[in-house]
Amino acid sequence: MTLSLSEKKQLLPIDIDSVASLILASQKESGEIPWCIGEKTDPWDLVESAMGLSIGGYLLEAQKAFGWMAKMQLADGSWYVSYKDGVPDDTTRDTNMSSYIAVGVYHYYLITGDIRFLKNMWRTVASAINFALSLQAPGGQIYWAVSPENNVDTMALLTGSSSVYMSIKCALAIARQLGNDMPSWRRGLNRLEHAILNKPYSFNMTKSRYSMDWFYPILSGALTGEKARRRIERYWGKFVIEGQGVRCVSDQPWVTVAETCELALALSALGDVDRAETLFSWIQNKTNEDGSYWCGFTCPDMTIWPEDKSTWTNAVVLIAADALYHLTPASRMFNHQYWQGSEASPSP
Numbered sequence: 001m002t003l004s005l006s007e008k009k010q011l012l013p014i015d016i017d018s019v020a021s022l023i024l025a026s027q028k029e030s031g032e033i034p035w036c037i038g039e040k041t042d043p044w045d046l047v048e049s050a051m052g053l054s055i056g057g058y059l060l061e062a063q064k065a066f067g068w069m070a071k072m073q074l075a076d077g078s079w080y081v082s083y084k085d086g087v088p089d090d091t092t093r094d095t096n097m098s099s100y101i102a103v104g105v106y107h108y109y110l111i112t113g114d115i116r117f118l119k120n121m122w123r124t125v126a127s128a129i130n131f132a133l134s135l136q137a138p139g140g141q142i143y144w145a146v147s148p149e150n151n152v153d154t155m156a157l158l159t160g161s162s163s164v165y166m167s168i169k170c171a172l173a174i175a176r177q178l179g180n181d182m183p184s185w186r187r188g189l190n191r192l193e194h195a196i197l198n199k200p201y202s203f204n205m206t207k208s209r210y211s212m213d214w215f216y217p218i219l220s221g222a223l224t225g226e227k228a229r230r231r232i233e234r235y236w237g238k239f240v241i242e243g244q245g246v247r248c249v250s251d252q253p254w255v256t257v258a259e260t261c262e263l264a265l266a267l268s269a270l271g272d273v274d275r276a277e278t279l280f281s282w283i284q285n286k287t288n289e290d291g292s293y294w295c296g297f298t299c300p301d302m303t304i305w306p307e308d309k310s311t312w313t314n315a316v317v318l319i320a321a322d323a324l325y326h327l328t329p330a331s332r333m334f335n336h337q338y339w340q341g342s343e344a345s346p347s348p
Helices: 005-011 016-026 043-055 059-072 095-099 101-112 115-134 158-177 183-198 211-219 225-239 257-270 273-281 311-325
Strands: 080-084 087-094 245-247 254-256 296-298
Touching: 016 043, 016 311, 043 059, 043 095, 043 101, 043 311, 059 101, 059 115, 087 095, 095 101, 095 115, 095 158, 101 115, 101 158, 115 158, 115 183, 158 183, 158 211, 211 225, 211 257, 225 257, 245 257, 254 257, 257 273, 257 311, 273 311
Parallel strands: none
Antiparallel strands: 080 087, 245 254, 254 296
16 A cells, blocks of 8 residues: 555654745745855755755745756856855855756656756756866866866865766756756766776865765765675764764764764665664654754764754755655655666666
8 A cells, every 4th residue: 555645744753844844934035045044055055955845845945946046056057155145155166066956956856757847947957067077177076166266176075076976967867858968977977986986086185084975975876885885884983973873073072963864865875774764763852842953963962053953954854754764756866776777877
């Protein structure tokens, strides 16, 4: 028997409606979604928040968020890294933040099947991916940003390049749905994958203290199978506090709900669903009175910090819940098997 979404919600360990409502309450009339009320907006976290709205059933509001993105896109396909009330705050242009629009657009399509939406967003997505690939280094890694003075910063981050990898995969899946062949994107994806798997020295902005550098190559699907499982085991003790969650930084006692959910997503993508569910269960008592989730907390004193109710944190809780409990057709989007030999596969 197939359960309806409302029936599934009653069986879940989280309150989907309360979590999605927090994002909705933070969204501006323009469609912009800041980190939290009164704070800045960045393109990556806005897209993540729009994905949360889609899972929560707020499809028109998610469309408004994507509409805001399309309106604010710069001529080169990028966005500034932060805005306040629609006004640029930091005019750095980041490849990872700019390319993530493809993930959000494909996510919305998987939920709705709305091909018209894909067509309307195609130019936005294509320009964003072209911007990111214009900053691909000879070694395949992605340079992280263009400065406000229009200088290319040739530092490359493993986390950021892994996220760009996921963005290019989604953009190629969109192109495939629209009948567009993008061979230069496939070549760029293959070069990036080779760098992630074989050229760790290419990522010259060292962030190995950060848990995202540990699991983002797996979350993005660049690293799969036995190699991915070995990577999980190798650094589990470095970043995971048993019964609590995932440290943001290995040598700090700060656990974040977002990193905990993203690791659960990576485990689920690998097929390690039992451990993903266990990890996800550890944050179920880390909620505010309104049902939204804390951003982070320190261990062992359990001090909530920061106290902001962040939209993107609550969005990734919804994305992880979807991956684990199959609330929408987008639940399979991070699953490695989905991308291997499926209609979404960007190969050859």
